[in-house]
Amino acid sequence: MALIPIGRREVRVQGDGNCFYRAVARALNGKTDQNYSKVRSLCNAVIEDFPQVFLPLLFTHTTVEEHLKCSRKDGTWAETADIFSCATVLQHTIVVYSMAKEKWVKFDPYLKIAPRMTVKRSCDCPITFVLHDFFPQWSHFNLLETDGDCCSAPTPENSKKSVFIDLVDPLVDIVPCE
Numbered sequence: 001m002a003l004i005p006i007g008r009r010e011v012r013v014q015g016d017g018n019c020f021y022r023a024v025a026r027a028l029n030g031k032t033d034q035n036y037s038k039v040r041s042l043c044n045a046v047i048e049d050f051p052q053v054f055l056p057l058l059f060t061h062t063t064v065e066e067h068l069k070c071s072r073k074d075g076t077w078a079e080t081a082d083i084f085s086c087a088t089v090l091q092h093t094i095v096v097y098s099m100a101k102e103k104w105v106k107f108d109p110y111l112k113i114a115p116r117m118t119v120k121r122s123c124d125c126p127i128t129f130v131l132h133d134f135f136p137q138w139s140h141f142n143l144l145e146t147d148g149d150c151c152s153a154p155t156p157e158n159s160k161k162s163v164f165i166d167l168v169d170p171l172v173d174i175v176p177c178e
Contacts, residue, residue, distance in 0.1 A: 011144070091112075
């Protein structure tokens with residue numbers, strides 16, 4: 001069984017289908033995951049605002065409308081498009097450690113937009129999560145915090161031979177209307 005990466009500790013969140021959003025909410029305020037529904041709503045709004053951008057990232061639905069219909073329901077698991085939309089909402093890199101693959105997966109903001117939520121961090125280090133993905137019918141996200149200050153843990157990187165799949169061409173510049 002894989003171990004948590006060195007320099008980080010796992011912060012458990014409730015496993016109710018909202019775990020990714022709960023972990024993000026916890027990362028944002030440091031103490032609670034109560035605002036997870038706001039995180040979910042903002043992530044869905046970005047997908048709805050830019051459907052042509054997120055359509056290629058959908059793997060379980062054929063249309064953005066189908067995805068949003070499911071994703072708006074409390075208890076629906078986050079998918080690749082949702083993680084990219086969250087990085088976009090925050091304008092902050094998210095990195096997920098897959099326990100099954102023992103690899104890091106990086107999600108950079110997919111679009112340059114005005115941040116819709118604030119990341120309360122003193123550094124630009126990525127927000128890190130662990131994904132318990134040993135079984136295809138069950139996965140769970142928890143927050144990974146550093147043992148010390150924000151950048152005290154080693155930079156997430158893959159040490160084993162791995163294949164890197166870049167789902168993102170250079171960032172699409174979209175200037176938000178004010």
